[in-house]
Amino acid sequence: MNDDIQLPCFHEAFFRRERRSVPAAREFTTRVLSDWRLTARRDDVLLCVSELATNALLHGVPPGRGYRLQLALDYVGLLRVEVHDSGPGLARVRETTARDEDEYGRGLALVSALADKWGVDERNPGKIVWCEWSLS
Template sequence: MSLSQQRRFPRRRTSVGASRDFVTGVLIEWQLHSLIEDIELCVSELATNALLHGAPPGREFSVGLHRVEELVRLEVRDSGPGQPVVQCPDDDACSGRGLRLVRALADDFGINDHIVGKTVWLVFKAPAAPAPAPAPLTTPGSS
């Protein structure tokens, strides 16, 4: 099974909440309720980074969710220059923890450079679908 959904968002503060709503809707549709909280938090961090550091004025960023078997991949792509860096902020710093947080929540993490822009991606392991209940056993002569 392979599923995929993607949406573009304008470079506006309201796009962070809209990207959370988008991934929540997709995960509900795919019946992956246990992943909603982590993926919502991660898309918030990545969309905020795209707005602050990645998407130039007048441009958009995109959010994609892809499911292949038991893996869900979250992608946030922007058209800006630069490479995101995982930081080690001081305890009293007000920012700089986003990539460290998403790396801790995800099962895998990476950045793909493009001719224009980059894609930051995270992979989450989806819970396996429950196995169907076995048929009740019957013995010969019972009814």
């Protein structure tokens, strides 16, 4: 981590319920990580952002709504990504294993494997799905 960065750092963006919001969320995250001069685990972070944004679109964002993506970096080098949606239910890793030919079902398993920690918090309405990496 670069000592020139003013900590703590926080950025957020709102994305509408549309297919192009997932690449837009990745682009937003890429810009923020570049601004913060973070290269460690960049690919892991971007993949997790893609998975959480996709899950929000598929399962957590009712028609006419959107989701909020927040990125925060604290004094001890903890990077936290949060996706806030307004849909019902809680996100969880599927208990059954996705088959090779399945197009869905691996997102949160990937997040669980790539992030140091992840979880789900309630919000009204909806939920916050988050993941964290220690970069120090």
